[in-house]
Amino acid sequence: xxxxxxxxxxxxxxxxxxxxxxxxxxxxxxxxxxxxxxxxxxxxxxxxxxxxxxxxxxxxxxxxxxxxxxxxxxxxxxxxxxxxxxxxxxxxxxxxxxxxxxxxxxxxxxxxxxxxxxxxxxxxxxxxxxxxxxxxxxxxxxxxx
Numbered sequence: 001x002x003x004x005x006x007x008x009x010x011x012x013x014x015x016x017x018x019x020x021x022x023x024x025x026x027x028x029x030x031x032x033x034x035x036x037x038x039x040x041x042x043x044x045x046x047x048x049x050x051x052x053x054x055x056x057x058x059x060x061x062x063x064x065x066x067x068x069x070x071x072x073x074x075x076x077x078x079x080x081x082x083x084x085x086x087x088x089x090x091x092x093x094x095x096x097x098x099x100x101x102x103x104x105x106x107x108x109x110x111x112x113x114x115x116x117x118x119x120x121x122x123x124x125x126x127x128x129x130x131x132x133x134x135x136x137x138x139x140x141x142x143x144x145x
Contacts, residue, residue, distance in 0.1 A: 021046055021055075021128075021129070022046060022055040022056075025044035025045075025046055025055050025056055025129055025131065026044060026055060026056035028044065028131060029042050029043070029044045029056045029058060029131060030056075030058065032131065032133055033058060033059065033133065036117075036133060038135050039117065039133040039134070039135070040059055040134060040135055040136045041058060041059025041060040041113065041133075041134040041136060042056075042057075042058055042059060042131070042132055042133040042134055043056065043057045043058075043062075043132050043134075044056040044057075044129065044130070044131050044132070045069065045074065045129060045130045045132075046128070046129050047126065047127065047128045047129060048068060049068075050070070050071070051068030051069060051070055051071070052068060052069045052070075052071070052074055052129075052130065053068050053069075059134070059136075060109060060110075060112065060113065060134065060136070061109045062102075062106060062109040062110070065102060065103070065106055067103070069101040069102075070101065071127065072101075073100070073101025074101065074127070074130055076099040076100075076101065077093075077099055077100055077101065077116070077118060077132070078091055078093070078118045078120065078130070079091050079093035079118065082127075084120075085120035085122065085127045086120070086122045086125065086126075086127065087122070088119070088120055088121065088122055089120070090117060090118065090119045090120075091117075091118050092115060092116070092117050092118075093115070093116050093118060094114065094115060095110055095113045095114060095115060095116050095134070097110040097111065112136050113134045113135070113136055114134075114135055114136065115134065115135040116132050116133070116134050116135075117132065117133040117134075117135075118130060118131075118132050119131040119132070119133075
């Protein structure tokens, strides 16, 4: 059995045992950073009413903002439509801090990030969460990711 396959099984066991959506997303982020080639940092957001809040950030200087982000801001960052997000279609986008929905001060912390792999997590007709993995240098070396 390959190391990648063993890692995926271990991650699935951890996710199934998560006591809350916040811990499940934090665990998913940690696992994705371990398993996906080229992923160097990332964040996870969870729907909270009509908006989204950060529940995990790893590998870069941004502290979790205390303010929420709107669905519209998340779709701009995602680079696709709501219909695509509801189909759980991942997208790789070149990072543009001004599209992030973050405050100007927090946008500055995104400067080292070149690319983002944005994965929507839909459930029952709504995007419940977003998992975003970042590449901190300016080339996508692992297209298979």
